[in-house]
Amino acid sequence: MIRFENVGLRYGMGAEVLRDLSFQIAPKSFQFLTGPSGAGKSTLLRLLFLSLKPTRGLITVFDRDVASLPKTELPSLRRRIGVVFQDFRLLDHLTTFENVALPLRVLGREEASYRADVIELLKWVGLGDRVQALPPVLSGGEKQRAAIARALIGQPEILLADEPTGNVDPPLAKRLLRLFVELNRLGTSVVIATHDIGLMNQFDARRLVLHEGRLSIYD
Ligand code: ADP
Ligand code: ADP
Numbered sequence: 414m415i416r417f418e419n420v421g422l423r424y425g426m427g428a429e430v431l432r433d434l435s436f437q438i439a440p441k442s443f444q445f446l447t448g449p450s451g452a453g454k455s456t457l458l459r460l461l462f463l464s465l466k467p468t469r470g471l472i473t474v475f476d477r478d479v480a481s482l483p484k485t486e487l488p489s490l491r492r493r494i495g496v497v498f499q500d501f502r503l504l505d506h507l508t509t510f511e512n513v514a515l516p517l518r519v520l521g522r523e524e525a526s527y528r529a530d531v532i533e534l535l536k537w538v539g540l541g542d543r544v545q546a547l548p549p550v551l552s553g554g555e556k557q558r559a560a561i562a563r564a565l566i567g568q569p570e571i572l573l574a575d576e577p578t579g580n581v582d583p584p585l586a587k588r589l590l591r592l593f594v595e596l597n598r599l600g601t602s603v604v605i606a607t608h609d610i611g612l613m614n615q616f617d618a619r620r621l622v623l624h625e626g627r628l629s630i631y632d
Pocket of ligand 2: 499
């Protein structure tokens with residue numbers, strides 16, 4: 414569903430921070446993306462989320478060549494990709510419910526048509542009792558789960574998560590991992606960018622390892 418062929422990325426006139434990447438993200442697959450700080454994980458996530466275009470090579474997302482994609486088609490493609498950002502990007506003046514429902518509201522859907530789905534998803538991530546809470550009163554782990562729910566409400570075919578266990582304690586990290594594994598079992602492709610070796614050791618999955626902009630793959 415996503416294919417990289419000899420992809421390179423440089424910022425401005427700088428050196429390439431990603432060099433000659435070739436790999437695929439298959440439907441229903443699960444992978445960790447890892448590597449030391451500065452290796453290019455965030456940059457690779459930006460390419461996967463279509464917020465950067467490659468400066469060399471070919472990226473196809475759902476069979477579309479990213480380089481020649483008209484701007485007008487970007488939103489419909491992005492909707493098929495759920496993203497959990499490291500800093501959550503929740504809106505503080507909206508409740509948990511409203512934050513999670515936002516992607517649907519933006520599409521012009523009526524609340525009556527999605528209310529039950531949002532509540533069910535919030536229960537699934539363990540926030541059934543935080544529906545009306547505002548983000549500033551949520552704990553780090555609750556914000557993390559709200560961000561996950563918002564990424565999932567549009568039923569994306571692939572979920573990208575940037576350091577989803579970066580701010581939570583080990584028991585919650587384990588619960589989050591179970592959530593991602595369950596999501597994958599239900600058919601969604603999952604890419605988790607992480608430094609957390611302990612987390613990766615809990616689940617035997619494909620590893621995409623970046624080192625100085627180059628990728629090694631351990632299936
Ligand atoms: P990681 O997420 O693995 O820490 P990044 O993708 O953030 O790595 O960074 C890879 C390299 O690209 C680093 O050398 C970083 O300084 C550089 N970099 C990241 N973003 C930019 C940018 N917007 N402009 C210039 N250089 C950048
Ligand atoms: P991470 O937490 O993985 O480092 P970020 O995306 O927040 O993810 O930051 C990516 C890296 O790129 C950081 O090290 C940041 O300092 C660096 N960076 C961002 N913008 C620039 C830039 N314009 N020039 C050089 N480095 C940058």
